[in-house]
Amino acid sequence: MRILKDCNMGVKEAAEVIKEGGIVSFPTETVYGLGADVFNRKAVERVFSVKRRDPSNPLIVLIPSVDHLERVALDPPEIFWKLVEEFWPGPLTIVLKKREGVFNELTGKWPFVAVRVPGHPVPIAIMKELDSPITGPSANISGRISPISASDVISELNGLIDLLLDCGDSYFGIESTIVDLTISPARVTREGIIPVDELRKTGLDFIVEERGKKIDLGFKLILYDMDLKRAREEISKVAGNKPVITTEDGAHLYKVPVILGRRDNLHTVAKSIYRVFRILRDLNPEVVLAEPFNEPGIGRAIMGILKAASWRVVNENSRSS
Ligand code: TXA
Ligand code: MG
Numbered sequence: 503m504r505i506l507k508d509c510n511m512g513v514k515e516a517a518e519v520i521k522e523g524g525i526v527s528f529p530t531e532t533v534y535g536l537g538a539d540v541f542n543r544k545a546v547e548r549v550f551s552v553k554r555r556d557p558s559n560p561l562i563v564l565i566p567s568v569d570h571l572e573r574v575a576l577d578p579p580e581i582f583w584k585l586v587e588e589f590w591p592g593p594l595t596i597v598l599k600k601r602e603g604v605f606n607e608l609t610g611k612w613p614f615v616a617v618r619v620p621g622h623p624v625p626i627a628i629m630k631e632l633d634s635p636i637t638g639p640s641a642n643i644s645g646r647i648s649p650i651s652a653s654d655v656i657s658e659l660n661g662l663i664d665l666l667l668d669c670g671d672s673y674f675g676i677e678s679t680i681v682d683l684t685i686s687p688a689r690v691t692r693e694g695i696i697p698v699d700e701l702r703k704t705g706l707d708f709i710v711e712e713r714g715k716k717i718d719l720g721f722k723l724i725l726y727d728m729d730l731k732r733a734r735e736e737i738s739k740v741a742g743n744k745p746v747i748t749t750e751d752g753a754h755l756y757k758v759p760v761i762l763g764r765r766d767n768l769h770t771v772a773k774s775i776y777r778v779f780r781i782l783r784d785l786n787p788e789v790v791l792a793e794p795f796n797e798p799g800i801g802r803a804i805m806g807i808l809k810a811a812s813w814r815v816v817n818e819n820s821r822s823s
Pocket of ligand 1: 530532533534535536559560561562593595597609612614615616638639640641676677678679680691
Protein backbone atom coordinates (compact mmCIF):
# COMPACT_ATOMS: atom_id res chain seq x y z
CA MET A 503 0.00 0.00 0.00
CA ARG A 504 1.40 3.38 -1.01
CA ILE A 505 0.84 6.43 1.18
CA LEU A 506 1.08 9.88 -0.39
CA LYS A 507 1.15 13.11 1.57
CA ASP A 508 1.24 15.33 -1.50
CA CYS A 509 -2.41 15.33 -2.38
CA ASN A 510 -2.00 17.36 -5.56
CA MET A 511 0.29 14.72 -6.98
CA GLY A 512 -1.83 12.12 -5.28
CA VAL A 513 -4.97 12.94 -7.23
CA LYS A 514 -3.48 11.84 -10.55
CA GLU A 515 -2.08 8.67 -9.07
CA ALA A 516 -5.38 7.93 -7.30
CA ALA A 517 -7.24 8.23 -10.59
CA GLU A 518 -4.73 5.85 -12.24
CA VAL A 519 -5.11 3.29 -9.47
CA ILE A 520 -8.91 3.45 -9.64
CA LYS A 521 -8.88 3.21 -13.44
CA GLU A 522 -6.87 0.00 -13.13
CA GLY A 523 -9.40 -1.50 -10.73
CA GLY A 524 -7.62 -0.62 -7.48
CA ILE A 525 -8.87 0.90 -4.22
CA VAL A 526 -7.82 4.30 -2.86
CA SER A 527 -8.57 5.85 0.51
CA PHE A 528 -8.97 9.63 0.75
CA PRO A 529 -10.53 12.14 3.12
CA THR A 530 -14.03 13.42 2.56
CA GLU A 531 -15.53 16.25 4.61
CA THR A 532 -17.22 13.64 6.85
CA VAL A 533 -14.85 10.66 7.35
CA TYR A 534 -12.20 8.89 5.23
CA GLY A 535 -13.66 6.89 2.34
CA LEU A 536 -12.75 4.06 -0.03
CA GLY A 537 -12.84 4.87 -3.73
CA ALA A 538 -13.07 2.30 -6.50
CA ASP A 539 -14.55 2.29 -10.01
CA VAL A 540 -18.31 1.80 -9.64
CA PHE A 541 -18.45 0.34 -13.17
CA ASN A 542 -15.82 -2.34 -12.48
CA ARG A 543 -17.48 -5.36 -10.90
CA LYS A 544 -14.24 -6.87 -9.60
CA ALA A 545 -13.21 -3.60 -7.96
CA VAL A 546 -16.63 -3.25 -6.32
CA GLU A 547 -16.45 -6.82 -5.02
CA ARG A 548 -13.00 -6.12 -3.65
CA VAL A 549 -14.35 -3.15 -1.67
CA PHE A 550 -16.88 -5.48 -0.04
CA SER A 551 -14.20 -8.01 0.74
CA VAL A 552 -11.72 -5.44 2.14
CA LYS A 553 -14.44 -4.01 4.38
CA ARG A 554 -15.73 -7.52 5.21
CA ARG A 555 -19.06 -6.02 4.37
CA ASP A 556 -22.29 -7.98 4.21
CA PRO A 557 -23.15 -8.23 0.46
CA SER A 558 -26.70 -7.08 1.17
CA ASN A 559 -25.46 -3.76 2.59
CA PRO A 560 -24.95 -1.37 -0.34
CA LEU A 561 -22.10 1.08 -0.98
CA ILE A 562 -22.59 4.81 -1.37
CA VAL A 563 -21.66 6.28 -4.75
CA LEU A 564 -19.84 9.62 -4.99
CA ILE A 565 -20.32 11.78 -8.08
CA PRO A 566 -18.20 14.81 -9.06
CA SER A 567 -21.24 17.01 -9.75
CA VAL A 568 -24.97 16.66 -10.14
CA ASP A 569 -24.46 16.50 -13.94
CA HIS A 570 -23.22 12.95 -13.41
CA LEU A 571 -26.37 11.86 -11.63
CA GLU A 572 -27.96 10.19 -14.62
CA ARG A 573 -25.02 7.81 -14.94
CA VAL A 574 -26.13 6.10 -11.74
CA ALA A 575 -29.69 7.15 -10.83
CA LEU A 576 -33.11 7.53 -12.47
CA ASP A 577 -36.13 9.81 -12.12
CA PRO A 578 -35.22 11.94 -9.11
CA PRO A 579 -38.42 13.38 -7.58
CA GLU A 580 -39.02 17.12 -7.38
CA ILE A 581 -37.79 17.36 -3.79
CA PHE A 582 -34.40 15.98 -4.82
CA TRP A 583 -33.61 19.24 -6.59
CA LYS A 584 -34.52 21.30 -3.55
CA LEU A 585 -32.17 19.26 -1.38
CA VAL A 586 -29.39 19.43 -3.94
CA GLU A 587 -29.66 23.17 -4.26
CA GLU A 588 -29.34 23.55 -0.51
CA PHE A 589 -26.88 20.83 0.48
CA TRP A 590 -24.63 19.73 -2.42
CA PRO A 591 -21.71 19.59 -2.55
CA GLY A 592 -21.86 18.40 1.02
CA PRO A 593 -22.60 15.74 3.62
CA LEU A 594 -26.06 14.70 2.41
CA THR A 595 -26.45 11.25 0.83
CA ILE A 596 -29.62 10.74 -1.19
CA VAL A 597 -31.17 7.37 -2.07
CA LEU A 598 -32.79 7.26 -5.52
CA LYS A 599 -33.87 4.67 -8.08
CA LYS A 600 -30.77 3.13 -9.62
CA ARG A 601 -29.90 3.00 -13.26
CA GLU A 602 -29.45 -0.34 -14.95
CA GLY A 603 -25.71 0.10 -15.50
CA VAL A 604 -25.09 0.12 -11.75
CA PHE A 605 -24.26 -3.40 -10.59
CA ASN A 606 -26.62 -5.18 -8.26
CA GLU A 607 -23.52 -6.20 -6.29
CA LEU A 608 -22.89 -2.53 -5.48
CA THR A 609 -26.42 -1.83 -4.27
CA GLY A 610 -26.86 -5.01 -2.29
CA LYS A 611 -29.32 -6.21 -4.95
CA TRP A 612 -31.68 -3.31 -4.19
CA PRO A 613 -32.98 -1.32 -7.17
CA PHE A 614 -31.82 1.84 -5.37
CA VAL A 615 -28.57 3.75 -5.18
CA ALA A 616 -27.28 6.18 -2.55
CA VAL A 617 -25.46 9.17 -4.06
CA ARG A 618 -23.68 12.29 -2.94
CA VAL A 619 -21.43 15.06 -4.25
CA PRO A 620 -18.83 15.35 -1.50
CA GLY A 621 -17.79 18.74 -0.16
CA HIS A 622 -14.07 17.97 -0.17
CA PRO A 623 -11.65 18.95 -2.93
CA VAL A 624 -9.71 15.67 -3.01
CA PRO A 625 -12.45 13.19 -4.00
CA ILE A 626 -13.89 15.82 -6.36
CA ALA A 627 -10.51 16.22 -8.08
CA ILE A 628 -10.05 12.44 -8.36
CA MET A 629 -13.49 12.05 -9.95
CA LYS A 630 -12.90 15.00 -12.30
CA GLU A 631 -9.65 13.40 -13.41
CA LEU A 632 -11.54 10.13 -14.03
CA ASP A 633 -14.64 11.87 -15.35
CA SER A 634 -16.58 9.18 -13.50
CA PRO A 635 -18.28 8.33 -10.18
CA ILE A 636 -16.49 6.30 -7.51
CA THR A 637 -17.56 4.30 -4.48
CA GLY A 638 -17.65 6.13 -1.14
CA PRO A 639 -18.05 3.84 1.88
CA SER A 640 -16.19 4.69 5.06
CA ALA A 641 -12.65 3.29 5.13
CA ASN A 642 -13.09 0.86 8.01
CA ILE A 643 -13.87 -2.80 8.52
CA SER A 644 -17.65 -3.05 8.59
CA GLY A 645 -19.13 -2.38 12.01
CA ARG A 646 -15.99 -0.81 13.44
CA ILE A 647 -15.14 2.80 14.25
CA SER A 648 -15.14 5.17 11.26
CA PRO A 649 -11.71 6.66 10.37
CA ILE A 650 -11.22 10.40 10.40
CA SER A 651 -7.48 10.53 9.68
CA ALA A 652 -4.95 8.73 7.52
CA SER A 653 -3.46 7.02 10.56
CA ASP A 654 -6.92 5.66 11.44
CA VAL A 655 -7.11 4.17 7.93
CA ILE A 656 -3.68 2.59 8.35
CA SER A 657 -4.74 1.00 11.61
CA GLU A 658 -7.93 -0.33 9.96
CA LEU A 659 -6.86 -1.39 6.48
CA ASN A 660 -3.06 -1.45 6.23
CA GLY A 661 -2.01 -3.55 3.26
CA LEU A 662 -5.57 -4.22 2.10
CA ILE A 663 -5.89 -1.25 -0.25
CA ASP A 664 -3.60 0.14 -2.95
CA LEU A 665 -3.17 3.80 -2.10
CA LEU A 666 -3.88 6.15 0.80
CA LEU A 667 -3.93 9.91 0.37
CA ASP A 668 -2.91 11.46 3.66
CA CYS A 669 -4.39 14.94 3.28
CA GLY A 670 -5.23 15.78 6.87
CA ASP A 671 -8.24 15.06 9.02
CA SER A 672 -11.81 14.96 7.74
CA TYR A 673 -13.56 18.23 8.58
CA PHE A 674 -16.65 17.07 10.45
CA GLY A 675 -15.62 13.71 11.93
CA ILE A 676 -19.00 11.95 11.61
CA GLU A 677 -20.83 10.60 8.58
CA SER A 678 -23.21 12.19 6.12
CA THR A 679 -26.93 12.31 6.72
CA ILE A 680 -28.81 9.82 4.51
CA VAL A 681 -32.22 10.59 3.03
CA ASP A 682 -34.27 7.97 1.19
CA LEU A 683 -36.43 9.57 -1.50
CA THR A 684 -37.65 6.27 -2.97
CA ILE A 685 -40.55 6.16 -0.52
CA SER A 686 -43.10 8.73 0.51
CA PRO A 687 -42.89 10.47 2.87
CA ALA A 688 -39.12 10.64 2.56
CA ARG A 689 -37.08 9.00 5.30
CA VAL A 690 -33.89 9.96 7.06
CA THR A 691 -32.21 6.58 7.48
CA ARG A 692 -29.06 7.91 9.14
CA GLU A 693 -28.89 11.14 11.10
CA GLY A 694 -25.45 12.54 10.30
CA ILE A 695 -23.77 15.92 10.40
CA ILE A 696 -26.68 17.71 8.68
CA PRO A 697 -29.48 17.87 11.26
CA VAL A 698 -33.00 16.88 10.22
CA ASP A 699 -34.18 20.36 11.27
CA GLU A 700 -31.95 21.80 8.55
CA LEU A 701 -33.51 19.46 6.00
CA ARG A 702 -36.99 20.50 7.16
CA LYS A 703 -36.17 24.14 6.50
CA THR A 704 -36.63 23.33 2.81
CA GLY A 705 -40.35 22.92 3.63
CA LEU A 706 -40.22 19.15 3.25
CA ASP A 707 -41.12 16.65 5.91
CA PHE A 708 -39.23 13.51 6.79
CA ILE A 709 -39.76 10.43 8.86
CA VAL A 710 -36.65 9.79 10.93
CA GLU A 711 -35.40 6.27 11.59
CA GLU A 712 -33.05 5.18 14.35
CA ARG A 713 -29.49 4.51 13.29
CA GLY A 714 -29.67 0.76 12.76
CA LYS A 715 -26.21 -0.70 12.62
CA LYS A 716 -24.25 -1.37 15.79
CA ILE A 717 -20.69 -0.10 16.22
CA ASP A 718 -18.22 -2.54 17.73
CA LEU A 719 -15.99 -0.62 20.14
CA GLY A 720 -14.10 -3.47 21.77
CA PHE A 721 -15.19 -2.28 25.24
CA LYS A 722 -18.50 -1.98 27.04
CA LEU A 723 -20.08 1.45 26.74
CA ILE A 724 -22.93 2.25 29.11
CA LEU A 725 -24.98 5.21 27.95
CA TYR A 726 -27.15 7.21 30.34
CA ASP A 727 -30.14 8.18 28.21
CA MET A 728 -31.92 10.69 30.43
CA ASP A 729 -31.92 14.35 31.39
CA LEU A 730 -28.28 15.52 31.62
CA LYS A 731 -28.47 16.69 35.24
CA ARG A 732 -29.94 13.39 36.35
CA ALA A 733 -27.43 11.45 34.25
CA ARG A 734 -24.56 13.29 35.88
CA GLU A 735 -25.90 12.42 39.33
CA GLU A 736 -26.38 8.78 38.45
CA ILE A 737 -22.99 8.45 36.77
CA SER A 738 -21.22 10.16 39.69
CA LYS A 739 -22.66 7.55 42.06
CA VAL A 740 -21.17 4.61 40.16
CA ALA A 741 -18.22 5.93 38.13
CA GLY A 742 -15.32 5.55 40.57
CA ASN A 743 -12.23 5.00 38.42
CA LYS A 744 -14.17 4.17 35.29
CA PRO A 745 -13.69 6.55 32.36
CA VAL A 746 -16.69 8.82 31.74
CA ILE A 747 -17.39 10.37 28.34
CA THR A 748 -18.37 13.98 29.06
CA THR A 749 -17.81 17.52 27.81
CA GLU A 750 -15.55 20.31 29.12
CA ASP A 751 -18.19 21.59 31.52
CA GLY A 752 -18.62 18.15 33.12
CA ALA A 753 -14.94 17.24 33.47
CA HIS A 754 -14.69 18.29 37.11
CA LEU A 755 -17.41 15.82 38.10
CA TYR A 756 -15.46 12.61 37.55
CA LYS A 757 -12.11 11.03 38.44
CA VAL A 758 -11.41 9.93 34.87
CA PRO A 759 -13.22 12.31 32.53
CA VAL A 760 -12.89 11.71 28.80
CA ILE A 761 -13.65 15.03 27.19
CA LEU A 762 -15.43 15.04 23.85
CA GLY A 763 -15.50 18.78 23.28
CA ARG A 764 -17.88 21.55 24.24
CA ARG A 765 -21.61 21.27 24.76
CA ASP A 766 -22.07 24.80 23.46
CA ASN A 767 -20.42 23.81 20.18
CA LEU A 768 -21.45 20.30 19.21
CA HIS A 769 -19.26 20.39 16.10
CA THR A 770 -16.34 19.92 18.50
CA VAL A 771 -18.05 16.84 19.94
CA ALA A 772 -18.77 15.39 16.49
CA LYS A 773 -15.18 15.99 15.50
CA SER A 774 -13.79 14.08 18.45
CA ILE A 775 -16.25 11.24 19.01
CA TYR A 776 -14.64 8.63 16.74
CA ARG A 777 -11.14 9.71 17.75
CA VAL A 778 -12.02 9.29 21.42
CA PHE A 779 -13.59 5.87 20.72
CA ARG A 780 -10.32 4.80 19.12
CA ILE A 781 -8.15 6.09 21.97
CA LEU A 782 -10.35 4.34 24.51
CA ARG A 783 -10.37 1.12 22.53
CA ASP A 784 -6.57 1.10 22.47
CA LEU A 785 -6.49 1.65 26.25
CA ASN A 786 -8.70 -1.44 26.55
CA PRO A 787 -10.95 -0.46 29.46
CA GLU A 788 -13.59 -2.91 30.58
CA VAL A 789 -16.41 -0.42 30.96
CA VAL A 790 -16.83 3.22 29.95
CA LEU A 791 -19.80 5.37 30.99
CA ALA A 792 -21.25 8.08 28.75
CA GLU A 793 -23.32 11.19 29.34
CA PRO A 794 -26.29 11.73 26.99
CA PHE A 795 -26.62 14.36 24.29
CA ASN A 796 -30.19 15.59 24.36
CA GLU A 797 -29.48 18.73 22.40
CA PRO A 798 -31.36 19.09 19.11
CA GLY A 799 -29.47 19.35 15.83
CA ILE A 800 -26.10 17.59 15.79
CA GLY A 801 -26.83 16.26 19.28
CA ARG A 802 -29.20 13.76 17.67
CA ALA A 803 -26.50 12.34 15.42
CA ILE A 804 -24.07 12.13 18.35
CA MET A 805 -26.68 10.37 20.48
CA GLY A 806 -27.41 8.00 17.58
CA ILE A 807 -23.73 7.07 17.39
CA LEU A 808 -23.49 6.59 21.16
CA LYS A 809 -26.58 4.37 21.11
CA ALA A 810 -25.24 2.32 18.21
CA ALA A 811 -21.98 1.89 20.12
CA SER A 812 -23.48 1.15 23.51
CA TRP A 813 -23.50 -2.19 25.26
CA ARG A 814 -26.24 -1.04 27.60
CA VAL A 815 -28.52 1.98 27.72
CA VAL A 816 -29.65 3.14 31.16
CA ASN A 817 -32.83 5.21 31.18
CA GLU A 818 -35.24 6.58 33.77
CA ASN A 819 -37.01 3.22 33.90
CA SER A 820 -33.92 1.08 34.40
CA ARG A 821 -33.59 -0.40 37.86
CA SER A 822 -30.51 0.99 39.56
CA SER A 823 -28.14 -1.70 40.68
O1 TXA B 1 -20.16 10.32 5.15
C1 TXA B 1 -20.30 9.30 4.50
O2 TXA B 1 -21.38 8.98 3.95
C2 TXA B 1 -19.09 8.38 4.32
C3 TXA B 1 -18.11 9.04 3.36
C4 TXA B 1 -16.79 8.32 3.29
O3 TXA B 1 -18.68 9.13 2.06
N1 TXA B 1 -19.45 7.08 3.87
C5 TXA B 1 -20.15 6.20 4.63
O4 TXA B 1 -20.33 4.97 4.01
O5 TXA B 1 -20.54 6.46 5.74
P1 TXA B 1 -20.79 3.67 4.80
O6 TXA B 1 -20.69 2.59 3.79
O7 TXA B 1 -20.02 3.53 6.02
O8 TXA B 1 -22.27 3.92 5.15
C6 TXA B 1 -23.19 4.06 4.11
C7 TXA B 1 -24.57 3.77 4.55
C8 TXA B 1 -24.77 2.33 4.92
O9 TXA B 1 -25.42 2.27 6.16
C9 TXA B 1 -25.66 1.79 3.81
O10 TXA B 1 -26.56 0.84 4.31
C10 TXA B 1 -26.37 3.03 3.31
O11 TXA B 1 -25.42 4.05 3.45
N2 TXA B 1 -26.68 2.88 1.90
C11 TXA B 1 -25.81 2.75 0.88
N3 TXA B 1 -26.46 2.52 -0.27
C12 TXA B 1 -27.78 2.50 0.01
C13 TXA B 1 -28.94 2.28 -0.76
N4 TXA B 1 -28.89 2.00 -2.05
N5 TXA B 1 -30.13 2.32 -0.12
C14 TXA B 1 -30.18 2.57 1.20
N6 TXA B 1 -29.11 2.78 2.00
C15 TXA B 1 -27.92 2.74 1.41
MG1 MG C 1 -19.38 3.23 7.78
